Amino acid sequence: MLGLASSVVLAWRALRAQRRPGAVRLGQLQALAACVLAGGVLAQGALIGALVTDSFEVSYVAETGSRTTPLFFKITAAWSALDGSAVLWVLVLAGFIAVVARGIPSTTDRLGTGALGVMALVAVFFFGLVTTVTNPFEILPDPPSDGPGANPLLQNHLMVAFHPPLLYVGYVGFTVPFAFAISALLLGQGGVEWLRRTRRANLVAWTGLTGGLVLGAWWSYEVLGWGGYWAWDPVENAALIPWLVATAFIHSAVVQVKRGMLQLWNLILVVSTFSLTLLGTFLTRSSVIASVHAFTQSAVGPVLLVFFLLVTVAAFGLVAGRGAALIGGGRPESLASREGALLVNNVLLSLYAFVVLLGTLYPVFVEVATGQQVSVGRPFFDRLAVPLSFALLLAMGVGPFMPYRRASGRVLWRRVSGPLLLGSLSAAGLVLAGITSPPVVAVVLLAVTIAAVSARELVVTAPWRSPRGVWRLVRGRRGYWGGQLSHIGVALIAVAIATSGGLGQRESADLELGESVPFAGYTVTYVQDVERELPDRTVRAARLELSRDGEVMRTMEPALTAFGNQPQAVATPAVWTGLSGDLYVSLTRLEDGSVSINLSIHPLMWLMWAAGALVMLGGIWALSGRRVDRARTTPEPGTPSRSSDKVSPHA
Numbered sequence: 001m002l003g004l005a006s007s008v009v010l011a012w013r014a015l016r017a018q019r020r021p022g023a024v025r026l027g028q029l030q031a032l033a034a035c036v037l038a039g040g041v042l043a044q045g046a047l048i049g050a051l052v053t054d055s056f057e058v059s060y061v062a063e064t065g066s067r068t069t070p071l072f073f074k075i076t077a078a079w080s081a082l083d084g085s086a087v088l089w090v091l092v093l094a095g096f097i098a099v100v101a102r103g104i105p106s107t108t109d110r111l112g113t114g115a116l117g118v119m120a121l122v123a124v125f126f127f128g129l130v131t132t133v134t135n136p137f138e139i140l141p142d143p144p145s146d147g148p149g150a151n152p153l154l155q156n157h158l159m160v161a162f163h164p165p166l167l168y169v170g171y172v173g174f175t176v177p178f179a180f181a182i183s184a185l186l187l188g189q190g191g192v193e194w195l196r197r198t199r200r201a202n203l204v205a206w207t208g209l210t211g212g213l214v215l216g217a218w219w220s221y222e223v224l225g226w227g228g229y230w231a232w233d234p235v236e237n238a239a240l241i242p243w244l245v246a247t248a249f250i251h252s253a254v255v256q257v258k259r260g261m262l263q264l265w266n267l268i269l270v271v272s273t274f275s276l277t278l279l280g281t282f283l284t285r286s287s288v289i290a291s292v293h294a295f296t297q298s299a300v301g302p303v304l305l306v307f308f309l310l311v312t313v314a315a316f317g318l319v320a321g322r323g324a325a326l327i328g329g330g331r332p333e334s335l336a337s338r339e340g341a342l343l344v345n346n347v348l349l350s351l352y353a354f355v356v357l358l359g360t361l362y363p364v365f366v367e368v369a370t371g372q373q374v375s376v377g378r379p380f381f382d383r384l385a386v387p388l389s390f391a392l393l394l395a396m397g398v399g400p401f402m403p404y405r406r407a408s409g410r411v412l413w414r415r416v417s418g419p420l421l422l423g424s425l426s427a428a429g430l431v432l433a434g435i436t437s438p439p440v441v442a443v444v445l446l447a448v449t450i451a452a453v454s455a456r457e458l459v460v461t462a463p464w465r466s467p468r469g470v471w472r473l474v475r476g477r478r479g480y481w482g483g484q485l486s487h488i489g490v491a492l493i494a495v496a497i498a499t500s501g502g503l504g505q506r507e508s509a510d511l512e513l514g515e516s517v518p519f520a521g522y523t524v525t526y527v528q529d530v531e532r533e534l535p536d537r538t539v540r541a542a543r544l545e546l547s548r549d550g551e552v553m554r555t556m557e558p559a560l561t562a563f564g565n566q567p568q569a570v571a572t573p574a575v576w577t578g579l580s581g582d583l584y585v586s587l588t589r590l591e592d593g594s595v596s597i598n599l600s601i602h603p604l605m606w607l608m609w610a611a612g613a614l615v616m617l618g619g620i621w622a623l624s625g626r627r628v629d630r631a632r633t634t635p636e637p638g639t640p641s642r643s644s645d646k647v648s649p650h651a
Contacts, residue, residue, distance in 0.1 A: 003039020004127035006032050007120050014117035021108040038122060040094035043087050047136055048078045057143040060084055060136030066149035068536035071528035073155045079164050080154040082285055083136035091125045092172040114183030122175055125307055133299045136170040152563050152570040159219035163212055170209025172276040176201035178274035183268050185322045193258045202250055207619030209243050214612030225571035225586035227600045237360040238280030241353050246273045248349035255339045266322045271315040278308040286317045337406050341399025348392050355384045393494060396487050397450040401457055419452030443498040447491035453483045482622030487612030496608035505601040513593040520601045522546045538562045542595045581605050
């Protein structure tokens with residue numbers, strides 16, 4: 001209630017200050033933003049406190065709490081169900097509001113106060129949700145003595161503490177650029193000021209969403225027991241789509257800042273990103289799609305849908321009405337230029353997002369129109385996503401190292417010929433080693449080329465060719481080189497996807513106690529049943545020995561875990577990770593002296609998680625730079641000098 005009331009007053013005062021700067025004092029806005037934050041903190045603290053103290057008179061605790069749940073999972077249960085996740089949402093949103101309010105220099109900053117007002121209006125809606133249809137604090141007149149605990153899938157891996165909060169940082173963080181874009185449209189203010197002021201928020205949100213996607217894939221791989229990390233599940237797609245559009249926005253924002261182009265396109269992208277986060281939230285919290293991630297049906301679904309439609313129609317209406325007046329800066333002189341390559345990159349990312357959105361929503365549209373239930377499976381997504389991914393890798397490898405305006409063929413060839421030769425040699429080495437899968441060979445060629453082009457650019461553009469010179473360059477242009485680090489991470493993720501999918505092995509087996517089955521050069525022997533009674537769960541596992549040439553290499557215990565208050569057992573796979581890949585074992589059936597198992601080999605699976613961390617590290621490195629980088633002491637990479645490909649530090 002404190003957060004809701006403060007958001008209402010903040011929206012009114014901030015929008016009034018945007019129209020009449022002298023009518024409101026800055027201290028009032030900042031104090032109101034602090035009250036919004038206090039409301040979010042108190043709500044989250046109260047919910048966690050109720051869960052930890054087993055206060056079953058509180059409705060949310062009665063629905064998701066349990067006396068036997070370990071303390072760690074009692075805390076994470078605060079965002080493990082619908083009503084609690086809404087509280088986490090308002091907490092994160094309140095934090096961003098406080099940061100934006102602190103960054104407004106005075107009430108004469110109409111762009112900033114307008115953005116603060118828009119964010120406060122969004123907060124009014126979400127705090128309103130928490131106090132009405134998703135209120136977790138209802139008091140039960142006849143509370144139970146114990147509760148069922150959270151969903152079993154949310155109690156058997158520590159990733160529940162990191163994956164949802166990171167996703168929320170991403171989803172909610174994109175409210176900041178959206179609010180500044182709407183404020184700029186209302187003011188009829190073009191230019192790049194709104195982009196400069198939202199750069200850090202963009203990077204925080206993008207990095208958080210990236211981490212949420214990567215950790216979610218890891219969680220799925222470690223918990224669900226199906227041996228994979230991405231299934232094109234509708235809710236997975238709902239998080240991927242805004243990430244793709246936000247990535248396009250981050251790239252095209254560079255073109256607007258450097259060359260003054262793509263202003264209207266950036267407004268469209270930032271509005272689309274925010275709208276897609278709302279759409280993803282609706283898909284996750286309604287029953288319109290079948291998903292392992294989806295919450296049960298509740299009254300919040302229709303409310304979110306109405307809010308999504310209102311925001312989308314109003315925002316795009318504003319873009320259509322006022323965005324045309326902000327068009328300026330011309331268009332790229334040639335596609336063979338930095339801005340031309342970034343435009344191609346934007347088109348590919350947007351097309352990718354559209355394909356995933358179409359495949360995700362098509363079953364919903366068909367069911368609404370005809371009443372028939374259809375599904376869009378993995379073949380549809382793979383058939384379209386694979387060629388788009390290769391095109392993106394190609395654009396990502398060449399685009400950032402083209403000069404602005406126009407690139408001559410001679411300069412471009414000089415920059416990519418060496419790295420391309422290195423990539424070709426790597427691909428040839430794979431073929432000679434007996435790896436002839438075309439996707440794997442092609443991805444390795446592109447990934448090595450991308451990494452080599454970045455390494456060449458580091459050496460060529462460094463103030464002096466030494467580790468100290470390279471460090472000075474990377475530290476001086478953190479935004480650019482953070483982006484290149486993320487590019488290399490994405491290329492390595494592509495390698496991990498290609499190798500784990502194209503070179504993997506799978507097999508199923510039914511074993512009696514003492515029986516063995518050969519698999520991938522190992523002998524897998526079922527040696528013992530294991531049962532463990534824990535306070536909150538019963539773990540039944542099959543002990544398997546992996547041996548090679550008569551020597552036991554590893555003992556693995558895939559398990560089925562049953563929670564006391566939950567009827568369905570959860571499969572917990574056993575994973576043996578090595579440099580060459582993972583050996584993955586999961587149970588499908590376990591009876592006395594009899595077991596059914598799935599065995600699989602995933603080459604270079606560790607590279608997936610390491611590369612995902614590298615993508616996040618790129619975002620963090622870009623964030624660590626100065627807030628505004630107006631005076632450069634190091635060159636803009638990719639800008640050729642008159643005499644050679646070497647760039648002067650003073651160019």
